[in-house]
Amino acid sequence: MSRSQQRQGPIVRRHGQVQSTTTDQRLLESRGETGWVHTDPWRVLRIQAEFVDGFGTLADLGPAITVYGSARTKPGARYYDDAVRMGRALAEAGYATITGGGPGLMEAANRGAFEAGGTSVGLAIELPFEESMNEYVTLGINFRYFFVRKVMFMKYAQGFVAFPGGFGTLDELFEALTLVQTKKITSFPIVLYGRDYWTPMVTWLRETVSAEGCLSPADLDLFTITDDVDEAVAFLSAQSRKLRS
Numbered sequence: 001m002s003r004s005q006q007r008q009g010p011i012v013r014r015h016g017q018v019q020s021t022t023t024d025q026r027l028l029e030s031r032g033e034t035g036w037v038h039t040d041p042w043r044v045l046r047i048q049a050e051f052v053d054g055f056g057t058l059a060d061l062g063p064a065i066t067v068y069g070s071a072r073t074k075p076g077a078r079y080y081d082d083a084v085r086m087g088r089a090l091a092e093a094g095y096a097t098i099t100g101g102g103p104g105l106m107e108a109a110n111r112g113a114f115e116a117g118g119t120s121v122g123l124a125i126e127l128p129f130e131e132s133m134n135e136y137v138t139l140g141i142n143f144r145y146f147f148v149r150k151v152m153f154m155k156y157a158q159g160f161v162a163f164p165g166g167f168g169t170l171d172e173l174f175e176a177l178t179l180v181q182t183k184k185i186t187s188f189p190i191v192l193y194g195r196d197y198w199t200p201m202v203t204w205l206r207e208t209v210s211a212e213g214c215l216s217p218a219d220l221d222l223f224t225i226t227d228d229v230d231e232a233v234a235f236l237s238a239q240s241r242k243l244r245s
């Protein structure tokens with residue numbers, strides 16, 4: 001290349017436009033003020049990178065069910081054992097299990113999937129208190145951004161199971177319900193696992209929220225409640241098959 005012409009990717013520079021350094025040199029040598037890495041345009045690139053990693057990693061996942069549930073439930077507790085059985089039954093029915101990759105009921109569902117030889121996905125989130133991904137995840141992604149991670153929960157699942165949980169689980173459950181209600185996702189099966197836990201909430205939804213006109217009675221048909229792992233998996237399989245045909 002002559003000194004009077006310079007190519008920089010798609011750009012051609014000639015004569016007075018020729019620069020004395022190359023793009024690579026400037027990239028490798030640049031020092032100084034670093035505040036720009038904390039600016040929103042830079043964050044947008046990080047957000048894009050998370051979408052790219054998520055889509056790229058999960059594109060070939062195959063049929064999957066997302067399981068939500070408390071990060072605090074310990075091994076040996078009733079719902080922990082049920083979530084292990086759920087992960088196992090989903091694997092036996094040919095589904096990958098997707099969870100938040102954390103402890104508690106996420107770990108339990110991943111554990112069941114792992115022990116049954118199924119695909120056990122953990123979509124973990126960076127939190128202020130460091131929690132590593134549970135050891136039963138076979139395919140894991142660590143996200144910085146909750147909202148990117150939530151897209152992955154929805155996009156790669158054929159249905160959802162909500163085990164008992166707190167704000168995190170309720171947020172995820174109501175997001176799934178809102179997306180189905182507003183037809184942003186086409187009527188995915190949603191299972192509430194644990195009658196004792198969920199029935200008071202459903203009673204409130206019917207007797208207060210719906211009675212006040214804030215929900216239509218049909219919205220209460222967007223989910224089913226069960227205490228039976230096999231019934232949950234049969235419901236998810238039948239509904240997701242019906243929706244695909």
Ligand SMILES: C/C(=C\CNc1ncnc2c1ncn2[C@@H]1O[C@H](COP(=O)(O)O)[C@@H](O)[C@H]1O)CO
Binds near residue numbers: 101
């Ligand atoms: C609270 C503790 C650890 C938190 N670690 C988490 N790791 C991954 N995902 C999480 C974590 N905490 C919440 N989530 C998400 O919300 C749901 C559970 O929240 P809940 O408030 O406990 O119901 C779960 O489905 C995750 O997606 C210390 O043990």
